[in-house]
Amino acid sequence: MKIDTATVDLALTTTRAVRRRLDLERPVDDQIILDCIDIAEQAPTGGNQTSRRWIVVRDPEIKQKLAQLYHDVVGGFMIEARDRLEGADHPSAPVVRSAAHLAEHLAEVPVIVIPTIVGRHDGSGAPGLFDSVIQSGWSFCVALRARGLGTAWTTAILAKGSELKELLGIPDEITEIAMFPVAWTKGTDFRPARRTPAREITFFDGYGRTYESGPGTPARMADGPGVVVETDIAAQLDDVWAAITDIDLPARFSDEFTGATWDDGFDGPALGATFTGRNYLEVMGDWEVPCFVDVCQEPVAFGWCTSDPDNPGARWRFEVQPLMGGGTRLLYRLLLGPGPSGLNTFIEQNPDKEHRIIANRLRVHRANMQRVIDGIKAQVE
């Protein structure tokens, strides 16, 4: 049997968290919920043991009580946040608006489904307890989507574990996993969300090791090898942005980079600005590298390429992301090539050792990059 990839991919990529487009008027038949649970039960399970239990809530009184619990944990906060952000151009505003809408209408959703699993996650001794239910929950969401229904994966109510257990008579040895508000969707034209491309978060043959293409076996410079390090910082985005655009700052932490100075005519981060970086390694002595700012998107990304902007020897990037709940995630990326750099001389002399030369160089870079982000973290926190 040939599977229609396009249809499967469409379902997988457009199963969104639906809140505002849940149809609160149209009844949902029990059979369609049971069909979706049957599909979800095909998901892998540890020990091939049937341990998932599904609670389907329709009773208006129970739904009202669930809605109250949800309101107390997070819904009230979401409604207040939505009202506060009203009219503001805040990146979280759409999700907050959507979450607040769900909080206000949870009791009116036709069906609320709560997947659970036999066992307690903590100290249960059960192999891969959560790992045996999460995938099933997601299958349930996709099966709903394929039929024109929708839901949102919500877990906030789990903070009210004992109230939830009492309300639904859930035994102590059962773990609740999520709460799915289920309804037909208003329209079915959902789109893929913007997510980080696989190339940026997929590491080949070692954590943090990225490639722009391939990699072949063994990896070559032509594959665009790179490395990324990251850390979560308990500081405001603006403070982290100020640190990463201070081009001289990494010299305090790196064992190789000794400093940088803006070239004549430039005195701060701007697209097209240039600076000169200075480095030192025992085997190489001191050397300087011309650097060209090729990304300057405040407060998201700051980066530069080296040697030749049209054919860089390397590309360096800082990226910052605000974290839900406060704080900032800082990523520091390096891509080698595609132009020549000091590395090429070594590779030309030892072409059969190309992959080893690349791996060793990236190991040194990675250690220094880690020192830099750890240093920035310590400084701004």
Ligand SMILES: Cc1cc2nc3c(=O)[nH]c(=O)nc-3n(C[C@H](O)[C@H](O)[C@H](O)COP(=O)(O)O)c2cc1C
């Ligand atoms: C573990 C987990 C817990 C979540 N908890 C909630 C929740 O309590 N309330 C809510 O409205 N959404 C919750 N969400 C949904 C996310 O907020 C949602 O995935 C996000 O808004 C992005 O939407 P998208 O999945 O359509 O891209 C949760 C998602 C996950 C994976």
